[in-house]
Amino acid sequence: MFHKEGFKIMTITAIILIAINIITYSLINTYWIKFAILIVSVIFFLLILQFFRNPKRRTAHNNEHIIAPVDGKVVAIEEVYEKEYFKDNRLQISIFMSPINVHVTRHPVGGKVTYSKYHPGKFLVAWHPKSSEENERTTVVVKNDTAGEIMYRQIAGAMAKRIVNYAEVDSEVVQGSDSGFIKFGSRVDVFVPVGSKVRVGLNEKVKGGVSVIADIPS
Structure with a gap:
């Protein structure tokens, strides 16, 4: 498909x-x-x-789990100051997609979209430390009663020249459902609460809509 x-x-x-x-x-x-x-x-x-393949994925819905929004390799796990929306410290998990990965973006949690914004920008290589803030990107925040607000950011890379984002503010989304597409290589950053239990390691390969990358702290 x-x-x-x-x-x-x-x-x-x-x-x-x-x-x-x-x-x-x-x-x-x-x-x-x-x-x-x-x-x-x-x-x-x-x-x-x-x-452009779009394999069907069976997501085990769980509001306490943050699932990988894309296929790829985990390239960063670090506590950062998130200044666009939360304006506080968050745990950032970054996943890099090569041109051979599936490039469908999926919602890491289900709930209500509270924020969705497109930012024009540069096309630095996706693993560049400044790509999260300087590259063309879209930022989406989804809120549910268990996980609270979870942010993910689609980031264009040196090859990716178009980001597609379907998330609209006030819409209800399902965990693992299609939220967009990034054409020809890119990266997605997920921002979860500090104290969340990370379930993946650096350089680990994950599968969008299936792999659990973090547990929400109780």
Whole structure:
């Protein structure tokens, strides 16, 4: 299954590749060149398809658990001062996505969206320490009765040139449901209360909508 954000790109790519191969077959007589162009076209299209894949995930809903919003590798676990919304210390868990990861963003908790804002910015590499505050990004806060308010931030990377965010203020969302998409490599930061029990380690690979990354303190 593929994400709806990829339908247009996949269609345009298919049309361009078909056109290239038709022109190649009509203008070039050398068989191995025609065959090489065909193979490269097929491989390129398969890479586009795998980038926009949207596998179904079965989320075990639990208001005491914060689940990974994306697939990727945990690159930071640290206490930071969050100055955009909370204006206090939070525990930040950062997950980096390579171009080969699934790039669907999912809600780490269920509840009511209390904040959703887009910030234009730079396109530093996603693992850069300043990317969380200087890169193009969207910030979303979801509130429920058990977890309180949980923030996650979609951050564009050097390759990612568009962030899609479906979270709207005052809407009710379900834990693990689709909240957006980031095209071509990026990072997501999750901000949880200080004292939360972290369930992942640095460099650990997580699966969006499935892996529990933290427990809310009782």
